[in-house]
Amino acid sequence: MSSSYSEEFQTIFDIAIACAQMAEQTYNVLCNNTAASSQRRTRRYIIRNREEVNQRLVQDYFEENATYQGNYFRRRFRMFKGLYERIVEDVTRECSFFQQGYDAKGPKYLRKPTRNDILQLQAHHDSVHGFPEMLGSLDCLHWAWENCPTSYHGQFIRGDHGHPTVILEAVASQDMWIWHAFFGSPGSINDINVLNRSSIFNNIYDESAPDSSFEVRGTPYKYGYYLVDGIYPEYDVFVKSFTCPHGSRRKKFKRAQERARKDVERAFGALKKRWFILKKPTAYLGEKNFKKLCIHVSYCIT
Numbered sequence: 001m002s003s004s005y006s007e008e009f010q011t012i013f014d015i016a017i018a019c020a021q022m023a024e025q026t027y028n029v030l031c032n033n034t035a036a037s038s039q040r041r042t043r044r045y046i047i048r049n050r051e052e053v054n055q056r057l058v059q060d061y062f063e064e065n066a067t068y069q070g071n072y073f074r075r076r077f078r079m080f081k082g083l084y085e086r087i088v089e090d091v092t093r094e095c096s097f098f099q100q101g102y103d104a105k106g107p108k109y110l111r112k113p114t115r116n117d118i119l120q121l122q123a124h125h126d127s128v129h130g131f132p133e134m135l136g137s138l139d140c141l142h143w144a145w146e147n148c149p150t151s152y153h154g155q156f157i158r159g160d161h162g163h164p165t166v167i168l169e170a171v172a173s174q175d176m177w178i179w180h181a182f183f184g185s186p187g188s189i190n191d192i193n194v195l196n197r198s199s200i201f202n203n204i205y206d207e208s209a210p211d212s213s214f215e216v217r218g219t220p221y222k223y224g225y226y227l228v229d230g231i232y233p234e235y236d237v238f239v240k241s242f243t244c245p246h247g248s249r250r251k252k253f254k255r256a257q258e259r260a261r262k263d264v265e266r267a268f269g270a271l272k273k274r275w276f277i278l279k280k281p282t283a284y285l286g287e288k289n290f291k292k293l294c295i296h297v298s299y300c301i302t
Contacts, residue, residue, distance in 0.1 A: 146164075
């Protein structure tokens with residue numbers, strides 16, 4: 001009785017061991033197949049040398065002394081080269097999208113105004129707003145950062161906004177030429193702190209700014225001025241409005257100053273419409289990449 005029971009138990013034990021071994025083998029096979037399939041699905045990076053291919057295409061078909069001309073061009077692009085050139089000329093002439101314009105790194109943008117630029121700005125603002133020697137309007141824009149990490153909220157949230165923001169400081173003229181832009185300051189600081197960080201007055205500090213001297217009631221001034229709101233400090237280059245004006249002359253000046261200062265507000269509105277990145281919050285890219293993004297945007301918007 002005990003011998004048969006032992007033999008039956010041993011048989012059951014051997015079957016259980018065999019099932020466990022089979023299950024382990026099946027698991028290993030499935031893991032290997034999954035790893036192989038995931039490796040097969042991995043995208044490979046192929047160096048295609050697109051710049052070199054484009055240069056070779058231009059040399060073969062589109063240069064003056066191209067390698068392939070006549071029927072070779074027609075066979076490759078299904079049209080004669082003369083027809084192609086005529087289409088290019090018509091499209092370039094009729095569509096402004098294909099017309100060459102100023103680059104953000106060109107001779108007009110991303111630079112301080114020259115002496116001639118200052119004279120033009122001052123004459124234009126004098127004729128439009130009645131403010132002689134005016135260079136533009138200075139203000140800050142808070143850009144909402146919806147996907148700001150929780151750990152950054154204390155740095156980028158200010159009480160009057162209630163959500164994380166990044167600040168853009170800009171100077172705009174009446175024709176919306178933004179010749180100064182400083183982007184990336186955290187939203188918890190105010191306009192004075194942004195002004196202390198920006199480089200707007202660096203050329204004045206190192207005495208490299210063009211001389212635009214003028215005189216008001218016997219008081220000489222070396223540089224032009226900017227229209228700002230009441231939070232900015234009492235600098236010679238800032239013209240602010242009256243907080244509580246008394247008398248018709250002060251009230252008239254207050255209305256004129258606030259009306260002219262809307263130039264920068266109008267420029268901010270145009271930026272929001274034209275550059276979607278200033279309107280739609282960005283995703284979190286890490287602190288290092290976010291700083292690169294701030295630098296990139298500060299170059300693009302001008």
